[in-house]
Amino acid sequence: MDTSAARRNILARIRSAQGRHGTSTDAERAAADDYVTRHPAGPRPPLPQTRDELIARFRLEAERLATTVAEVEALDDAPREAARYLQSLDLSTDVVAWPALSTLPWTQAGINASLRRPEDADLVGITGCFCATAETGSLVLLSGVETPASGALLPETHIAVVPASRVVAAHEDAFALIRAERGELPRAVNFVSGPSRTGDIEQTIVLGAHGPYRVHVIVVRGA
Numbered sequence: 483m484d485t486s487a488a489r490r491n492i493l494a495r496i497r498s499a500q501g502r503h504g505t506s507t508d509a510e511r512a513a514a515d516d517y518v519t520r521h522p523a524g525p526r527p528p529l530p531q532t533r534d535e536l537i538a539r540f541r542l543e544a545e546r547l548a549t550t551v552a553e554v555e556a557l558d559d560a561p562r563e564a565a566r567y568l569q570s571l572d573l574s575t576d577v578v579a580w581p582a583l584s585t586l587p588w589t590q591a592g593i594n595a596s597l598r599r600p601e602d603a604d605l606v607g608i609t610g611c612f613c614a615t616a617e618t619g620s621l622v623l624l625s626g627v628e629t630p631a632s633g634a635l636l637p638e639t640h641i642a643v644v645p646a647s648r649v650v651a652a653h654e655d656a657f658a659l660i661r662a663e664r665g666e667l668p669r670a671v672n673f674v675s676g677p678s679r680t681g682d683i684e685q686t687i688v689l690g691a692h693g694p695y696r697v698h699v700i701v702v703r704g705a
Contacts, residue, residue: 518661529617529651536616536649537701543619547676549697556704560643561591563700564608568593571696573639579608582628583643600636607637607694613648613656614699618675621699622656625670634674640694642674645705 497503502510530539541551554563568575579588579595588595600607612624621642625631634640650656653673660667678693 523654526652526654527617531651533646533649536651537646537703539616540614540619540649541701543616544676544699545619547619549619549676549699551699551701553701553703555702557643557645557702558587560700560702561586561588561593561595564641564698565591565593567641567698568606568639574605577606577608577641578604578633578637580610580629580633582610583608586643599630600632602636604637606639606641607633608641608643609633610643610645611648613650613659614644615651615653615656615673616649617652618673620653621672621674621697622660623672623674624660624664624668625672626668631670631672634672635693638695639698640674640677640696641698641700643700643702645702647705649701 497506530536537553544551550567552563552567554560564577565575568577575592576594577588577596578600579597581597583595584597595608596604609623610629611621612629613622614620615622621634621644623629623631623634634642650659660671674697677695677697
């Protein structure tokens with residue numbers, strides 16, 4: 483469902499209540515960008531800085547969230563690791579993958595990859611990520627034609643390919659990277675922190691409540 487019209491109407495009412503009318507002007511956008519740039523960052527705990535430290539912290543926090551993590555040297559090694567993981571759990575190697583990952587050697591690794599948006603019947607989804615945060619072990623996914631958000635939400639098993647160069651320290655760094663590289667937020671930004679879970683019933687944690695039962699991350703050292 484396209485919610486763009488509803489979003490525009492809500493923002494228009496907010497602008498009207500502020501005594502401003504019409505769409506935002508170049509001067510308003512420039513003032514907002516200047517404020518974000520100059521606004522001091524809030525206090526943060528000490529965080530790792532080097533690539534090796536960031537990867538180690540990301541792995542530690544991700545595994546605390548029940549995410550499994552493997553490391554490979556090159557992007558072309560990712561399909562083979564995905565196949566190993568799926569076969570180790572006796573899971574299907576029929577997967578749906580982001581179109582953005584179309585150049586990887588899926589067939590050679592023994593994976594039948596459909597490069598499209600997931601459907602309800604798809605059991606395994608493979609995605610990349612925009613970046614990942616070491617502080618919380620989270621994946622940051624930006625929606626788009628080549629990177630559909632449903633790839634990490636619908637399938638029971640989610641495998642994510644994470645270039646080591648895209649592991650940042652914290653959420654603040656992730657949003658700063660989005661602003662620097664994209665200029666504005668896409669339609670959906672998802673922070674994936676381990677398998678879906680809930681503790682609503684008798685405070686008992688149940689995995690796979692609202693999304694994947696399992697999340698496996700492939701960190702690519704050379705990317």
